[in-house]
Amino acid sequence: MQSEIIVVSDTHRFNGYLTDLEKAYPQADLYLHLGDLQDDPSRFPKWKFVRGNTDDFFPGQLMPSMRVVEKDGIRILMTHSHKFSQSSLKEELVRLAQENSCSVVLYGHTHVPAIKNEQGIWMINPGSPSIPRNQSQPSYARILIEDGEVKPELIRQEKWPFKRISRTE
Template sequence: MRVLILSDSHGEAKLLSEIVKRVKADHVIHCGDFCTDEAELPKVPLTVVRGNCDWAQVPQEQIWEGEGVRFFITHGHKYQVKTTPLPMRYRTEEVGAQIGCFGHSHFPFCEKVGDVLLINPGSISYPRGFPHATYAVLEKTDKKLAVTYFKTNGTLITARGYEESWA
């Protein structure tokens, strides 16, 4: 399974579409602040949530499951993600998910907190506290789960990422 995780595109619908076409994921997760009409989002298998800057009437939280992995998706502004990962961890556990995906801070973050893997893909439009606009790709096989970060032009970022055995 290959999942594209991105956030905070802030109206950059063309860039969003370019990334989606390049990555060729089985599923796309957008963690909010897309700031376009919902009709401008890519027509692919997509889970999207509303960020604090969005006007489209999409859910503020979503659950998505793929290949036995349960994802909790939210923008993060209601979970203090700019100061601590703990509220995201607690909410992700509360809904029975193994992975929590969020945006809002525009800063790429991937860390296992307790039994929960938290992923912030950064922002594809306006990075903060990191020199590049970024997105993440999660790949799961029978034996491992890996998260890799990329610049918006597709260049690998080796300073971020995660990998673990997955049974």
């Protein structure tokens, strides 16, 4: 049995990407957004959200700042990570994952994609499809769960299964 999870963060009002991802991965089991949507989350009923630092407006205030989701026995912690010290981010996210019995932490805010395994915990930042930073390319993440094994990957723009003409369409 295999499950598929699509993860995006920091779309900053350029939310056509969410529709693109739904169409490109109609079979996905979960669609997760890690904050800085800057839009009404009810417009995207297939997605689960956490609140980012730019989502502090109504109805963005209704999004939780952190949440745990579970798929096929894998517990996944979602956070935007803006409330954590960037100098100790890794340690704080590992601690939070351990406290919540999670083997995967998804975080955003930096707009820089990353996948690392720290102390047996997958730490995944999908980057940003609309406003990448630090010379990174636009990106999102895809996670496969197969027989209890987590298989994360970053999908950079040149490998996207869709073509977006502009960020705003």
